[in-house]
């Protein structure tokens with residue numbers, strides 16, 4: 001099992017939703033501190049099991065049998081009272097209770113485990129909107145993100161879509177695209193790393209669904225909570241920015257399997273096994289812009305660059321392959337993600353191993369072989385994707401695939417290096433099509449009282 005998550009989520013005592021008056025205010029929106037943020041429970045949540053543990057339901061009972069039957073989950077829910085007594089001020093005991101902090105060194109939505117539901121949306125600044133309007137927008141968006149991530153309603157005109165739900169690990173992440181800087185007169189602050197990605201021979205990109213001045217990534221473990229956030233972010237944009245494109249994605253729901261495990265994509269593979277781990281010594285330098293000593297502008301300290309690719313999977317073709325052929329394309333076993341050279345999912349892949357006939361057991365063009373950092377001058381990225389399914393196209397084929405989102409300190413050293421290699425001969429490329437692309441500078445997290453991007457917009 002490869003653990004993909006960093007437990008930053010915490011569990012508030014009670015859900016706060018809708019238009020209930022605030023007990024206090026915060027510096028960001030001109031009100032004082034919320035009681036919920038200062039009265040958080042001490043423990044760090046590990047997902048839906050945490051609340052149940054607090055109520056006396058054992059982890060073994062919840063996790064050990066959850067995959068086998070919804071009945072047991074229902075019984076657990078009844079036992080802890082959440083489902084049975086929603087009207088009382090009973091603590092949330094499911095994944096709804098998990099909360100990710102808005103303020104921090106890095107923006108939320110990079111280090112957290114995969115969420116069940118995701119939306120990505122790109123905006124272009126409206127004609128006539130410049131730095132002042134952009135600053136006001138980022139201030140509004142940050143305030144909304146902070147409130148919604150705490151399980152509160154939007155400041156104004158809340159839609160009630162997420163009423164009754166807890167924060168559900170909602171994260172909202174903001175980034176700037178190449179065009180933003182000219183529109184706001186901030187060209188001198190544009191990072192070199194934001195220079196447009198090179199063309200790749202396999203690209204079939206739709207320009208209308210690529211790039212954008214501003215980018216927002218929303219993730220949550222509840223579909224209504226995620227949609228609620230998407231609507232609020234869109235409404236906050238007001239006259240300042242108009243939507244350029246928007247995409248929706250999903251992952252397996254936490255608790256759907258008997259124990260936490262690496263997610264599967266729509267090709268059925270375990271995807272994410274070899275992601276860099278925060279415990280690794282070089283993790284930070286690979287994923288985040290350092291506070292000093294890099295060529296990036298100062299406002300990008302503790303930030304990261306997101307590459308977003310809508311990669312369609314040609315599933316009808318893929319599903320024609322035998323499992324053995326599918327495994328040769330990736331270089332890993334489909335059932336458990338173990339390398340074809342043997343062992344378990346986490347065993348190091350032996351690139352030199354041959355079979356009795358002298359053939360490499362991990363084929364020379366296998367995706368997991370050629371994407372390895374040691375085959376690409378150390379290039380690494382943190383992959384944090386969503387699957388997508390946008391219905392059936394006119395030919396009767398599923399319009400489905402991967403909203404591939406990867407994070408790195410330097411996209412030239414990360415994504416571009418690896419994608420160039422894939423372009424030259426990845427066994428997987430016959431079965432995928434890159435249809436849209438974006439590159440965004442995602443600044444570090446906002447400190448208490450700050451909004452995201454303030455150091456750029458007011459620096």
Ligand SMILES: C=CC1=C(C)c2cc3[nH]c(cc4nc(cc5[nH]c(cc1n2)c(C)c5CCC(=O)O)C(CCC(=O)O)=C4C)c(C)c3C=C
Pocket residue numbers: 265267269270271272273274275309311312313330332367368371372373380381401402404415418419422432
């Ligand atoms: C340019 C970067 C990458 C693209 C684009 C990409 C697309 C893509 N990948 C899969 C499925 C798997 N990828 C796996 C590993 C893997 N992929 C990349 C990069 C890109 N993938 C990297 C850097 C790695 C890890 C390499 C390593 O460190 O060893 C795997 C194996 C399991 C795993 O480690 O995650 C699978 C499976 C799909 C389906 C896809 C496009 C749709």
Ligand SMILES: [Fe+2]
Pocket residue numbers: 367371
């Ligand atoms: Fe990959």
